[in-house]
Amino acid sequence: MALQLLTTVGLLASSAAAAGHLFPDCQTGPLSNNVVCNTKASVTDRAKALVAALTIEEKITLTGSTSPGVHRLGLPSYEWWQEALHGVASSPGVTFNKQSGGNYSFATSFPQPILMGAAFNDDLIKAVATVISTEARAFNNANRSGLDYWTPNINPYRDPRWGRGQETPGEDTFHIKSYVKSLIEGLQGSDPNYLKVVATCKHFVGYDVENWSGNERYGFDAIISPQELSEYYMQPFQTCARDAKVASIMCSYNALNGVPTCADSYLLQDVLRDHWNWTDDGFYVTSDCDSIQNVFLPHNYTDTREEAVAFSLIAGTDLDCGAYYGTHLPAAYEQGLFNDTTIDQALVRLYSAQIRLGMFDPANNQAYRALTFGDTLALRVAEEGIVLIKNDGTLPLQTKDRNMTIAVIGPWANATTTMQGNYAGVAPYLRSPYLAAKDLPGVNVLYAGSPGDPTTDGYPAAIKAAKAADVVIYADGANSAEEEDRNLIRWSGERQDIMTLLAGYGKPFILLQMGDQLDDTPFLHHENVSAILWAGFPGQSGGDAIMNIITGKTAPAGRMPVTQYPAHYVDDVPMTDMSLRPNATSGNPGRTYMWYNQSVVDFGFGLHYTHFTASFANDSDASSWDIQSLMQGCTEAYKDLCSFQSVGVSVRNEGSVKSDFVTLGFVAGEHGPTPYPIKQLVAYERLFAVEAGATAMAHLNLTLGSLARHDDMGNLVLYPGDYSLLVDVPTQATWNFTLTGKEATLEEWPQAPPRQ
Numbered sequence: 001m002a003l004q005l006l007t008t009v010g011l012l013a014s015s016a017a018a019a020g021h022l023f024p025d026c027q028t029g030p031l032s033n034n035v036v037c038n039t040k041a042s043v044t045d046r047a048k049a050l051v052a053a054l055t056i057e058e059k060i061t062l063t064g065s066t067s068p069g070v071h072r073l074g075l076p077s078y079e080w081w082q083e084a085l086h087g088v089a090s091s092p093g094v095t096f097n098k099q100s101g102g103n104y105s106f107a108t109s110f111p112q113p114i115l116m117g118a119a120f121n122d123d124l125i126k127a128v129a130t131v132i133s134t135e136a137r138a139f140n141n142a143n144r145s146g147l148d149y150w151t152p153n154i155n156p157y158r159d160p161r162w163g164r165g166q167e168t169p170g171e172d173t174f175h176i177k178s179y180v181k182s183l184i185e186g187l188q189g190s191d192p193n194y195l196k197v198v199a200t201c202k203h204f205v206g207y208d209v210e211n212w213s214g215n216e217r218y219g220f221d222a223i224i225s226p227q228e229l230s231e232y233y234m235q236p237f238q239t240c241a242r243d244a245k246v247a248s249i250m251c252s253y254n255a256l257n258g259v260p261t262c263a264d265s266y267l268l269q270d271v272l273r274d275h276w277n278w279t280d281d282g283f284y285v286t287s288d289c290d291s292i293q294n295v296f297l298p299h300n301y302t303d304t305r306e307e308a309v310a311f312s313l314i315a316g317t318d319l320d321c322g323a324y325y326g327t328h329l330p331a332a333y334e335q336g337l338f339n340d341t342t343i344d345q346a347l348v349r350l351y352s353a354q355i356r357l358g359m360f361d362p363a364n365n366q367a368y369r370a371l372t373f374g375d376t377l378a379l380r381v382a383e384e385g386i387v388l389i390k391n392d393g394t395l396p397l398q399t400k401d402r403n404m405t406i407a408v409i410g411p412w413a414n415a416t417t418t419m420q421g422n423y424a425g426v427a428p429y430l431r432s433p434y435l436a437a438k439d440l441p442g443v444n445v446l447y448a449g450s451p452g453d454p455t456t457d458g459y460p461a462a463i464k465a466a467k468a469a470d471v472v473i474y475a476d477g478a479n480s481a482e483e484e485d486r487n488l489i490r491w492s493g494e495r496q497d498i499m500t501l502l503a504g505y506g507k508p509f510i511l512l513q514m515g516d517q518l519d520d521t522p523f524l525h526h527e528n529v530s531a532i533l534w535a536g537f538p539g540q541s542g543g544d545a546i547m548n549i550i551t552g553k554t555a556p557a558g559r560m561p562v563t564q565y566p567a568h569y570v571d572d573v574p575m576t577d578m579s580l581r582p583n584a585t586s587g588n589p590g591r592t593y594m595w596y597n598q599s600v601v602d603f604g605f606g607l608h609y610t611h612f613t614a615s616f617a618n619d620s621d622a623s624s625w626d627i628q629s630l631m632q633g634c635t636e637a638y639k640d641l642c643s644f645q646s647v648g649v650s651v652r653n654e655g656s657v658k659s660d661f662v663t664l665g666f667v668a669g670e671h672g673p674t675p676y677p678i679k680q681l682v683a684y685e686r687l688f689a690v691e692a693g694a695t696a697m698a699h700l701n702l703t704l705g706s707l708a709r710h711d712d713m714g715n716l717v718l719y720p721g722d723y724s725l726l727v728d729v730p731t732q733a734t735w736n737f738t739l740t741g742k743e744a745t746l747e748e749w750p751q752a753p754p755r756q
Contacts, residue, residue: 023359029074036360043281047352051344059343063325084132084149085423086110093146096426107135109427111382115536117169117561119384120662121686122182129186133196137368147357148198154236155208158591160565163210163484166421170561171592173235174681184244195356201240202250206233212485212575219298221255224578230714230749242276253291260295262287266752268316275750282352289321310337318346382538382545388556388607394508394530396552407469408434409462410476411450412514421537436543451498466502477514490519490567503528519567555609557660563593564601604664604729610655614732617648627741639746640705649698653690661687663698671721672709682706714749
C-alpha cells in the first residue's frame with residue numbers, strides 16, 4: 001500500500017514540474033535575456049552575469065539562508081535550509097502535507113546513520129541516498145522543498161557522550177570516508193552537467209561538544225594538534241571535498257585553536273579550497289545557524305559585530321544561516337571592512353550551485369524536474385545494520401508451529417517516532433518491536449509497557465507478563481539529542497534491577513538494546529541474559545527488522561561502528577580534551593579503538609547465527625616492497641590514492657545458516673612517529689548470502705594511504721618498517737609484510753599561521 005502511494009505521489013510530482021517552484025522564468029521573465037539563462041555559457045559566466053545585475057543592497061539581502069529574492073529580476077525567494085540526514089526531514093525548507101496519508105504527507109524514514117554505518121555496505125548507502133535525493137526532487141517539483149540539503153554529519157564519533165553521535169556513521173575515519181563518498185554520489189547524482197540536490201558536509205571542523213559541564217558548542221574552543229587534526233578530524237572532510245566534490249560545506253559553531261571556524265581563512269581557504277582543490281563551479285560554504293553571531297559572542301574574536309560578518313565573508317563563508325549577514329553587512333560595507341569583489345565571489349559560488357541544479361534552465365531542459373518517488377530500502381538497511389552482541393544459542397527463536405508466548409517489555413518496546421532519532425521527517429508508517437511481534441504467525445504476544453521503577457504500576461505488570469511468557473524480550477536503551485551531551489553511559493540501577501529480575505525467571509531473556517551505546521557489562525556475562533541485540537535508531541521498519549533477526553528470517557551480520565566503553569570512562573577524561581592518544585600527564589586513557597584498549601565491546605565486533613573462518617588467499621608470494629619503487633609507480637594526483645595491493649581473503653561458512661559476512665581489514669605496525677595506533681581500519685567488503693558450507697572471496701583494496709602515517713606536523717608519510725594486515729574482530733588471519741628504503745611524503749599538510 002505504501003509503495004502504491006509513493007508511485008501516485010511521484011506521478012503528481014512530475015505533473016507539478018511546470019509550476020517551476022523556486023525556479024526563475026528563463027523563457028519570458030526579466031532574466032530571459034540575461035546570460036544566466038544561456039545554457040551554452042559556462043556556469044561561472046552565468047553566475048557572474050546574474051551577480052552583475054544586482055545592486056549592493058540586493059547582494060546583501062541574498063546572503064542569508066532565507067533569501068527574499070529580487071522581484072525586479074524575477075529572482076524568486078528561496079529557502080536554503082533543508083534536511084535529509086536519513087530521509088527528507090522536517091526543516092524550514094520542507095513542507096509536508098498535514099493531511100495524514102495525503103500526497104507528500106510523508107517521506108521514507110531510513111535508520112539513523114549510526115545504524116546504517118553498522119552495515120559496512122557502501123553500495124547500500126549509495127542506494128539509500130539515491131532514494132532520498134529522488135524523493136527530495138519530487139518534493140521540489142511539487143513546490144514543497146528547495147534543493148540544498150544540509151546533510152551529512154561526518155564529524156567522527158570520538159566520545160560516547162556526544163549528543164549527536166547518532167547522526168554519524170561511527171568513530172573510524174576510513175569507514176566514514178567510504179560511507180560518505182557513496183552517500184554524496186547518491187545524493188548529488190551522476191549527471192556531469194547537473195546536480196540532483198546539493199549535499200552539505202558538516203560540521204567543519206573539530207565539532208563534537210554540545211553542552212557538557214558548562215561548555216557549550218557555541219563558544220567551545222577545540223584545541224587540536226596538527227597531527228590529530230589532519231589524521232582524524234579532517235579526513236572525512238578531505239574525502240567530501242577533494243574526492244567526492246560535495247557542493248557545500250558547513251563551518252561549525254566551535255573555534256579551532258583559538259579561531260572560530262566560520263571566520264578562519266586557514267580552514268576555508270588554505271585547506272579547503274587551496275590544498276584540496278575545492279574550487280570548481282558551484283561549491284560554497286554555509287555557516288551553521290547563528291555561528292556567524294558566535295564569532296562576535298561568545299567567542300569574542302572580534303571587537304564589533306561588523307567585524308564578525310566581514311571577517312567571516314572574507315574568510316570564505318558564503319552563506320549565513322540566520323540574519324547576521326543581512327543585519328550587519330550594510331554597516332560593515334560602509335565602514336570599508338569588505339569590498340564588492342568579496343561579496344560578488346560569495347554570490348557567484350552560491351548561484352553557480354543553483355545553476356548546476358538546473359534552476360536557471362528552461363523547465364523542459366532538466367530531467368530531474370520529472371523525477372518520481374523511488375522504492376524504499378528501509379527494512380533491508382535496518383536488518384543489515386543490527387548487531388548481535390551476545391547469544392547463548394537462544395537466537396534465532398524457533399517460533400514456527402510452537403504456539404509460543406513472547407513478553408515484549410520495556411521503554412522502547414512500542415517505540416515509534418523515537419526509533420527515527422533526530423532530523424527525521426514524517427514516516428509513512430512506524431513499526432515498533434511490539435507491533436512486529438504481534439504479526440508473527442503462531443505467536444501470542446504479551447505487552448507490559450515500561451516498568452519504570454518499582455513504585456509504578458508497570459513493575460508488577462512486567463513481572464506478570466514475564467512469568468506467563470515462554471520468552472522475554474526487553475527493549476530499552478539510551479536516547480540522545482542535539483544540544484545535549486550525556487553525563488552517564490551506564491544502565492541505571494532501576495533498569496538493571498528490573499532486567500535481572502525478569503531474566504531470573506528461567507525463561508530465555510533477550511535484551512534489545514536501542515538508541516546509543518550503554519555499558520553492557522552487567523549483562524554480557526550474566527548467565528540469565530540469553531542474547532543482546534543492538535538496533536540503534538532503526539527507522540520506519542525497525543520493528544520488522546528486529547523481529548526478522550530474532551526469528552532468523554534474516555541472519556545478523558552488522559558490526560559495531562563504535563567502541564562500547566565501560567561506565568567509568570566518563571570519569572576518566574573530560575569531553576573537552578580533544579586528544580586521541582593516551583596521555584599519562586592528563587590522565588586521558590585514549591579514544592576510539594585505535595587508542596583505547598579497555599573496551600566492553602570492540603569496534604567491528606558482531607556475532608552471526610553461523611561460524612565463519614577467514615584466511616588469506618594471495619596469488620603473490622611477495623612480502624617486501626621498496627618505497628621508492630612504489631612512489632615511482634604512483635601516478636595519481638593525490639599520492640594517498642595510489643594502489644598498493646588487492647588482498648584476497650577466503651571466507652568460509654562453517655555453520656548451517658546462510659549469512660552475510662563483513663570482511664574487515666586493519667593495518668598494524670609500530671613505525672614512524674610514536675606512539676601510533678596498534679591497528680587501523682583500511683578496507684572492508686560485505687559478502688552477501690554465503691551459503692552453509694560454502695566459501696566466498698573478499699578483496700581488500702589497499703592504497704599507499706592505507707600504510708602511511710601522519711607526522712607531528714600533519715604530513716602524511718610512508719615509513720619503512722614491518723607491517724601486518726589483520727582480518728576480522730577478533731583477528732582471524734594475519735599477513736606480514738615489509739616496506740624498505742627511505743621514507744616518502746605523500747602529502748604536505750598546510751601549516752596554520754600563528755593563531756590569535
